[in-house]
Amino acid sequence: QVQLVQSGAEVKKPGSSVKVSCKASGGSFSDDSINWVRQAPGQGLEWMGGILPVFGSPTYAQRFQGRLTITTDESTSTAYMELRSLTSDDTAVYFCVRDQPTKLKNYFDAWGQGTLVTVSS
């Protein structure tokens, strides 16, 4: 049973960057895809992007292109999400989630606990 454990809450200034980590255990990290989903306060879920380590290159939702970078460190089974040029609209809970496209499992069956990122001056 895969478990995803995320880094702790962050408070950032507008214009700065945030980097959130997601450590996986109990699964096959290189074969799994890690995605990032965010939820602003009182709002819905939004898929931001994902990466399949065995393929290497990430994919991003169009609205985050140029501002979002998703990477992995296979040696520690950890994925990272870095979002730059933060504004108050980026205040949200950020979840890492797993799918397994190499096994034709295109759905999110494991979720991290969420990381609250607050952007405030």
Next chain:
Amino acid sequence: QSALTQPASVSGSPGQSITISCTGTSSDVGNFNLVSWYQQYPGKTPKLLIYDATKRPSGVSNRFSGSKSGNTASLTISGLQTEDEADYYCCSHAGRRTYVFGTGTKVTVL
């Protein structure tokens, strides 16, 4: 990549059945049988209810069922219970390893 359209709220009495729709386009819902549904309680992590439009993971109640026709997927909750009061989200694969979520539906048990 516009969000899939869901009704903002749906309500029903205990024991009734309700259906939540999820409308996309021929680029996402209509092009793939890769629609999933998630249940989320306030302050909690979403839980997978349905995958591949109609399949239920082990451990999920058979009161939850999914269907899809054209660009619209649906989640039906039968025998509505008070514990079903939550937010529900659909999600569709949209090609090239991308996904799009629905706008979310708040279910109220009257």
